[in-house]
Amino acid sequence: MASNVNRRNLIKQVLSGSAALAAGVALPKSVMASVNESISIPVSQALKGNINHSVCRWCYSDMPLEDLCKVVKQIGFGAIDLLKPNEWPVAKKYGLDCSMCYTPGETSLTKGWNDVKNHDWLIKDYLEGIKLVAEAGYKNLICFAGNRNGMDDETGMQNCVTGLKQIMPLAEKLGVIIQIELFNSRIDHKDYMGDKSEWGIELCKRLGSPNFKILFDIYHMQIDEGDIIRSIQNNHMYFGHYHTAGVPGRHEIDERQELNYPAIMRAIVATGYKGYVAQEFMPADKDHIASLKTAIKICDV
Numbered sequence: 001m002a003s004n005v006n007r008r009n010l011i012k013q014v015l016s017g018s019a020a021l022a023a024g025v026a027l028p029k030s031v032m033a034s035v036n037e038s039i040s041i042p043v044s045q046a047l048k049g050n051i052n053h054s055v056c057r058w059c060y061s062d063m064p065l066e067d068l069c070k071v072v073k074q075i076g077f078g079a080i081d082l083l084k085p086n087e088w089p090v091a092k093k094y095g096l097d098c099s100m101c102y103t104p105g106e107t108s109l110t111k112g113w114n115d116v117k118n119h120d121w122l123i124k125d126y127l128e129g130i131k132l133v134a135e136a137g138y139k140n141l142i143c144f145a146g147n148r149n150g151m152d153d154e155t156g157m158q159n160c161v162t163g164l165k166q167i168m169p170l171a172e173k174l175g176v177i178i179q180i181e182l183f184n185s186r187i188d189h190k191d192y193m194g195d196k197s198e199w200g201i202e203l204c205k206r207l208g209s210p211n212f213k214i215l216f217d218i219y220h221m222q223i224d225e226g227d228i229i230r231s232i233q234n235n236h237m238y239f240g241h242y243h244t245a246g247v248p249g250r251h252e253i254d255e256r257q258e259l260n261y262p263a264i265m266r267a268i269v270a271t272g273y274k275g276y277v278a279q280e281f282m283p284a285d286k287d288h289i290a291s292l293k294t295a296i297k298i299c300d301v
């Protein structure tokens with residue numbers, strides 16, 4: 001009798017907050033069925049189809065990837081961002097796209113293409129990664145500028161061009177888009193070189209490849225330069241992917257932060273963009289899944 005009571009209490013907790021999923025707890029099949037029922041939203045009712053929704057894996061690292069895939073599928077959107085090649089089979093199992101891929105090797109935000117000392121291992125890693133992405137049927141592969149470490153931005157850009165030109169022919173041949181993420185250097189990534197959209201756009205121009213784009217992180221660029229909608233309107237041809245998060249704090253994108261995400265999403269849609277927008281906020285509320293569902297509703301314009 002006590003076990004039945006406990007089971008009913010557990011189901012009640014899960015249905016009210018998805019707490020067990022958010023904590024990565026393994027649940028009995030009968031209880032998991034109740035969770036699935038509580039988070040299931042028919043695509044036809046919930047999503048308008050103007051924005052392709054994704055979510056960044058690392059923001060839900062407290063959940064097993066398999067559980068996150070179930071949640072993503074149940075909510076009704078089709079992709080997860082920032083997966084390594086060894087994680088792709090799990091996403092494929094659930095019919096999910098990897099909307100932004102990592103290479104198979106070391107992932108470093110601070111040791112990037114701006115330093116020629118990194119070029120040998122980066123070129124090897126990215127040539128392999130490009131082939132893997134193409135073979136998997138994916139499209140986007142992330143890269144990073146790296147920290148300045150006393151280097152001026154012009155030298156860093158020239159070094160990026162030199163190194164990236166060694167991998168772009170293969171990317172173009174196989175249809176893979178190399179996307180450089182811009183970070184803020186004021187709060188989260190001190191000393192990071194690619195901290196302004198102007199710098200990233202100039203890099204795109206110098207490379208002159210349709211297969212090199214900017215991963216425009218709305219959170220980071222709000223902190224370092226602001227004027228987000230104008231940037232999207234004027235420079236969208238250089239932006240190949242978008243990330244979200246609330247400012248300040250990098251938490252939920254609701255009314256507790258300063259960015260008007262519905263207006264930003266409408267600006268993205270107006271450009272004709274057909275790629276993914278990935279939620280990259282760190283949930284502060286206890287119910288992480290509810291936060292994700294709310295974010296999707298906010299962005300589904």
